[in-house]
Amino acid sequence: MDLLSLKDGESKKVVGINAEYAMKKRLIDMGITRGTVITKVKTAPLGDPIEIKLRGYDLTLRKDEAAKITVE
Amino acid sequence: MIIAALAGNPNCGKTTLFNELTGSKQHVGNWPGVTVEKKEGNYKKDNNISIVDLPGTYSLSPYSAEEEIARDYIINSKPNVVVNIVDATSIERNLYLTMQIAQTGTPMVVALNMMDEVESMGIDINTNKLSEMLGVPVVPIVARSGKGIEKLMAVTKDTAQRGIATLKQDVYDKIKNIEENKNDEEADILAADMRYEYIDKVVDSSVFKPQIKKLTTSDKIDQIVTNKVLSLPIFAVVMYMLFACTFSENFLFIEGLPSPGVWLAGVVESLWGSLTGVVDAALVSAGVSDWLHNLVIDGIMAGVGAVFGFIPLVLVLFVLMSFLEDSGYMARVAFVMDRIFRKFGLSGKSFIPLLMGFGCSVPALTASRTLESDKDRKITMMVTPFMSCGAKLPIYLMFVATLFADSNRTAIIFSIYALGMVMAVIGSLLLNKFMFKAENSGFIMELPKYRIPSLKSVGIHAWEKVKGFAIKAGTIILFSTILIWFLSNFNMSGMCDMEESFLAIIGNSIAWIFAPLGFNDWRASVGVVTGWIAKENIVATFGQLFAGVTDEAVLEAVMAGEQGLPAIGDVFTKVSAFSYMAFNLLCMPCFAAVGAMRREFGSMKWTLKAIAFQMVVAYVVALIINVVGNIIF
Ligand SMILES: Nc1nc2c(ncn2[C@@H]2O[C@H](COP(=O)(O)OP(=O)(O)OP(=O)(O)O)[C@@H](O)[C@H]2O)c(=O)[nH]1
Ligand SMILES: [Mg+2]
Numbered sequence: 001m002d003l004l005s006l007k008d009g010e011s012k013k014v015v016g017i018n019a020e021y022a023m024k025k026r027l028i029d030m031g032i033t034r035g036t037v038i039t040k041v042k043t044a045p046l047g048d049p050i051e052i053k054l055r056g057y058d059l060t061l062r063k064d065e066a067a068k069i070t071v072e
Numbered sequence: 073m074i075i076a077a078l079a080g081n082p083n084c085g086k087t088t089l090f091n092e093l094t095g096s097k098q099h100v101g102n103w104p105g106v107t108v109e110k111k112e113g114n115y116k117k118d119n120n121i122s123i124v125d126l127p128g129t130y131s132l133s134p135y136s137a138e139e140e141i142a143r144d145y146i147i148n149s150k151p152n153v154v155v156n157i158v159d160a161t162s163i164e165r166n167l168y169l170t171m172q173i174a175q176t177g178t179p180m181v182v183a184l185n186m187m188d189e190v191e192s193m194g195i196d197i198n199t200n201k202l203s204e205m206l207g208v209p210v211v212p213i214v215a216r217s218g219k220g221i222e223k224l225m226a227v228t229k230d231t232a233q234r235g236i237a238t239l240k241q242d243v244y245d246k247i248k249n250i251e252e253n254k255n256d257e258e259a260d261i262l263a264a265d266m267r268y269e270y271i272d273k274v275v276d277s278s279v280f281k282p283q284i285k286k287l288t289t290s291d292k293i294d295q296i297v298t299n300k301v302l303s304l305p306i307f308a309v310v311m312y313m314l315f316a317c318t319f320s321e322n323f324l325f326i327e328g329l330p331s332p333g334v335w336l337a338g339v340v341e342s343l344w345g346s347l348t349g350v351v352d353a354a355l356v357s358a359g360v361s362d363w364l365h366n367l368v369i370d371g372i373m374a375g376v377g378a379v380f381g382f383i384p385l386v387l388v389l390f391v392l393m394s395f396l397e398d399s400g401y402m403a404r405v406a407f408v409m410d411r412i413f414r415k416f417g418l419s420g421k422s423f424i425p426l427l428m429g430f431g432c433s434v435p436a437l438t439a440s441r442t443l444e445s446d447k448d449r450k451i452t453m454m455v456t457p458f459m460s461c462g463a464k465l466p467i468y469l470m471f472v473a474t475l476f477a478d479s480n481r482t483a484i485i486f487s488i489y490a491l492g493m494v495m496a497v498i499g500s501l502l503l504n505k506f507m508f509k510a511e512n513s514g515f516i517m518e519l520p521k522y523r524i525p526s527l528k529s530v531g532i533h534a535w536e537k538v539k540g541f542a543i544k545a546g547t548i549i550l551f552s553t554i555l556i557w558f559l560s561n562f563n564m565s566g567m568c569d570m571e572e573s574f575l576a577i578i579g580n581s582i583a584w585i586f587a588p589l590g591f592n593d594w595r596a597s598v599g600v601v602t603g604w605i606a607k608e609n610i611v612a613t614f615g616q617l618f619a620g621v622t623d624e625a626v627l628e629a630v631m632a633g634e635q636g637l638p639a640i641g642d643v644f645t646k647v648s649a650f651s652y653m654a655f656n657l658l659c660m661p662c663f664a665a666v667g668a669m670r671r672e673f674g675s676m677k678w679t680l681k682a683i684a685f686q687m688v689v690a691y692v693v694a695l696i697i698n699v700v701g702n703i704i705f
Contacts, residue, residue, distance in 0.1 A: 021257045022135070023514055028264045029131035030516060031165045036268075045303045046411040049515060057162035058294075058519040060407050062414075063516050 002067040003052070006040035012071035013037055019068040031055045032069060073231045074121045077161050079142055079173060080157035081166050082128030082444075083520045085185045087111075088250070089157060089215040093225070096284050100536050102674025103127075106137040106446045115225060124151065130165070132172040133260075137446035146176055146374060147193040153232035154180040155224070157215070160190045160197060161521065163279060167206075167271045168264075175244040177237045181228050182210040188217070189521075194282040201278040206241025216526055243270060260556045290400075290521040298404055301558045308410050310401065311427055318389045319431035319462065336384035344377045367557070375553030378606070379546040382434045382664055383538055389428065389435040390537045391530055393442065398525035402442055407611060410515055416497045417504035419448040419515075426452070426496065429459025430489075433665035434545075437672050438537060444517075447628060454610060454682045455496040457661035458689075463607040464657055467635030470611050474640055481633075484650075491693070492657050499689055507685075545667025552663040556605050560598075570616060575601060589655060589691070590648030590698040606662050643694050647701035651694040659690035 006012060014036045017024045031054055032038070041051040041058065049062040078086050090098070094113030103110045108127050115121040126145055127138035134140040146154060156173055173180055184199060203210040208228045213220035238244060251263045287295075295305055316323055318333040329337060351373060355365045395564075396402045402421065409420030416422075421443050428436035436456050443449040468488055472481045560575040561567055568644040570576060578601070579594035586592055586600075596619040599610040611631050615621035618639040621630075629635040644652065660666065660683045670679045 021261075025133060025200075025257075025260060025264065026135055026514070026516060028261060028268075029168060030131060030518075031168065031268060033265050033268045042298065042300075044298070044407050044411065045300050046408070048411045049407065051298070051407065051519060055162065055164040057165055058521075059516065060403075060410075060519055061516045062410070062514065065516065 001072055002047075003038065003040065004063055004070055006038075006071070008040060008042050011037050011039040015070045015072055017053065017069050019065070023065065023068070027061075027065070030059060038071065039068075045057040074153065074229060075120055075124065075151045076115075076228055076232065077124045077126055077151040077153050078155050079126045079146065079169070080128060080185075081130050081159060081162075081169060081537035082518065084128065084157045084159040084166060085215040086125055086128060086157050088526065088529055089155075089185070089213070089221070090123060091529055092215055092218050092221060094121055098536075100540060102362065103137075103141050105675065106141070108138050108141060108446060109441070117222075118225070118229070121225070121229065125154060129169065131169060132176075136444070138444070146173060146178055150306050151178065152235075153228055154178050155183055156180055156230055157183045157185050160184045160186050160195075160212075163197070164268075164271055168267055170206065170208075171244070171247070171267045174206065174238045174240070175248050179231050179235050179237055180208050181224065181231050182206065182208055183224050184210055184212045185215050187212045187220070188214045193288065196280040198278045198280075202274065205240070205274045205278065207238035207243070212302060244312065288521070290523075293522045294404075294519070297401070298407060303408055304403075307405070310396070311423070312647065314389070314392055314396070314424070315427060315431060317392060317434060318385055324417065328555045331388075333385050333388035336388060337381060340384055341377075341379050344373075344380055348373045348377070363561075365566070366561060367554075369562075371554040371557040372550075374557070375550040376546075378664060379542060379549050382432070382545075383542065385432055385435045386438055386541050387534055387538050389439060390534045393424070393439055393531045394530040395525050396468060397442055398523065398529065400520045400522040403519050406517060407519060412516065416476055416500050418452060418500055419443050419445065422448060423451040425456050426459055429456045429461060432461050432463070433457045433459070433661050434529075434541075434668045437665060437668040438541065440672060447504075447508045450673070450678065450682075451500050451508065453672060454503060454685055455499045455664055457686060458494045458496040458499065458658055460657055461607070461661075463662070466608045466611050466631035466633075467603075467656060468653055470614065470630050470637060471644070471653055472641075473503070473630070473633040474636030474638060475644060475646055475649045477636065479646075488650075488653055488657060491654055495658060495689060495693060499685070503685070506510065540671055541668065545664065548667035548670055549663050552666075553605055556602065560602065570598070570613075586655075587616045588698065589694040590702075591644065593643045596643065596652060600659065603656055604660060604663055604666075606664075607656065618643075645705055647698060650701065651697040654697055655690045655694040657690075658686060659695055660686050 014032055014034055016034060017027055017032065019027065036054055039053040041053050043050050049060045050066055051058055051060050078090055080086050082492045090111060090113070093115050095116040098111055098113030101110050102108060111125040111464050113123055115123060126142040129139040129142040131139065132143040134189055154173055156170050158170060170182060184197065190197060199210045209231060211220055211224040211227050213224055247263045247266050250259050250266070296302060317331050320331040321334055323329045323331040352369055355368060406420035407421060409423045413420050413422055424442065425436045425440040428439050433456055438454055439468055440449050440456065443452060468485050472484050476484050559578065560570050560573050563573050575598050576594060579598035583592050583594045583597045586597060596613065598617065599613045602609040602613045607674060608631060612627055614637060615630060619637055621627060626635065630637055666679065666683065669682055670676065673679050
């Protein structure tokens with residue numbers, strides 16, 4: 001299951017990231033490591049990107065990238 | 073001399089701390105080759121400590137120009153000490169950079185910032201434990217009020233003098249070994265994972281969060297501001313206010329009420345006008361020669377006046393921009409607009425410079441500073457002048473009143489504006505593809521907490537901006553104004569009318585270049601050149617050269633489109649008039665805007681590249697209009 005399939009307000013633990021190296025490293029640098037709890041907050045008014053909450057802060061990423069993050 | 077570098081995540085309060093430390097004694101410029109701000113200054117209480125504000129970065133792995141600068145600076149320039157500012161409200165992510173800096177072996181101090189917010193969120197941080205586990209000194213501060221800063225600087229000085237890196241070398245060495253021994257992608261990712269594992273341990277034993285999670289004020293604001301239904305109307309209102317406060321003549325739809333920007337510009341203009349009058353009278357009574365009088369009044373005073381005239385707009389827009397930026401709304405602009413702008417290869421934040429471009433390119437170009445990526449910033453600056461500014465409208469009105477009296481005037485003018493927007497999109501797509509070889513870096517952006525901006529930092533920002541503009545842009549504006557003044561008032565035998573001037577000679581010799589565009593005429597070429605002083609000058613130039621009109625009242629009527637200039641009909645057809653309008657819309661903007669580009673790019677090379685790009689686009693588009701237009705009509 002990927003991050004995109006979360007409903008607004010739902011939280012899940014990260015299992016892994018299926019992206020190429022640069023993107024994967026960037027996401028990990030931002031704190032998206034295995035076991036991190038991510039909450040999906042909302043989708044932008046025009047349908048993309050999405051907003052998530054993790055490690056006490058808010059992050060926005062595009063759906064393309066969110067789809068590469070697998071959760072439990 | 074101790075060199076202390078401020079490093080930290082974006083939005084952790086670096087600039088606030090920097091301003092607090094240096095007061096007003098700071099130098100602002102750009103890092104070489106990129107449009108990223110470089111700030112340096114001395115600690116106001118101890119001139120032996122020099123402080124460098126590094127660009128905000130989440131990590132030392134280079135993803136962007138900013139991150140590369142920060143990383144290279146820490147590793148290669150070897151500052152005596154790094155002051156790592158940590159936003160204590162999102163401590164986990166901030167400590168990632170801390171661990172990376174500690175790993176480099178540079179002496180460092182952690183400044184634990186935003187302690188006021190941490191307290192009000194009910195979070196308790198044991199700084200001794202934190203310091204022990206990280207192996208570096210930790211000083212809690214509130215950058216905004218200055219609390220804890222003297223202590224921070226005392227510890228910083230001490231650390232720099234003793235030159236000790238960290239007391240937890242084993243932790244950092246373990247990660248370093250993994251990175252260096254294997255040195256492949258997998259090892260990098262493993263190392264990153266290990267850092268967060270250690271951070272989790274550190275945070276578990278030194279940060280105590282309240283059990284009950286309640287929504288913060290920031291969350292509540294965000295529920296409204298980026299709400300599905302309300303976000304777009306709120307966005308529209310904020311953008312309208314930004315534009316109206318800077319440029320509106322009928323502010324808040326009240327007839328005749330000037331906006332703060334327009335009002336201030338009016339005040340400056342009338343002060344400058346009276347000063348010019350005084351100088352004029354003094355020169356006349358001193359009996360100076362004609363050319364000197366003319367040089368001072370039409371060359372120097374007009375040139376300096378042009379610089380002053382733009383300062384109010386830059387000031388007002390910049391105060392508002394700092395507000396949007398510091399409050400956290402700017403990041404939401406990108407969140408809301410990303411979907412549209414990424415299709416053009418730009419960032420959601422490009423919306424603001426482009427919107428402002430309809431008012432005036434000068435403040436619009438300075439607004440591009442808020443874009444994070446160097447590539448987006450450069451492309452946005454190159455296409456911003458395609459947005460038709462207020463000074464170009466009189467040109468269209470003149471042509472429309474003269475040549476398109478029988479057509480739908482609104483449609484003609486609208487089509488010019490639309491052409492500018494379309495070219496901005498096409499231009500940015502082309503630049504992405506060919507000049508910047510667009511690497512798709514994704515869009516991963518923090519949405520910072522909403523905060524009330526501090527007036528002090530807004531004030532310092534605005535002052536820097538105005539100063540930078542006056543110096544860097546001012547020089548270009550002044551010199552080019554004097555040059556064009558000289559060219560249009562002199563020939564080999566001394567002072568003369570514009571018809572016989574060097575400029576006329578130049579116009580004659582370059583007119584053939586424009587033949588394929590439909591206007592092979594020296595007066596049209598001269599208009600292009602005088603338009604670079606200010607685009608609306610084209611009307612006055614045409615009035616003088618085509619019809620011998622110098623009467624202000626007549627020229628104003630022409631500018632307002634109330635009266636045509638029948639004489640230009642001898643040279644221009646509808647098609648070539650449209651081509652001429654398009655050319656002046658897209659070609660090099662006025663010198664003031666060129667000065668603003670020079671200031672923002674921080675490099676003459678990039679300024680010239682941008683001008684070359686604009687000239688080529690203008691030529692090609694005007695050529696297409698002329699060729700296609702003549703086939704159809
Ligand atoms: N409550 C509180 N707010 C602070 C403090 N320090 C900074 N701020 C606010 O945090 C926001 C960001 O501060 P900046 O100084 O612009 O942060 P920065 O690190 O320079 O950010 P970038 O230049 O974008 O990397 C501003 O709104 C500041 O007013 C603090 O100690 N307490
Ligand atoms: Mg800053």
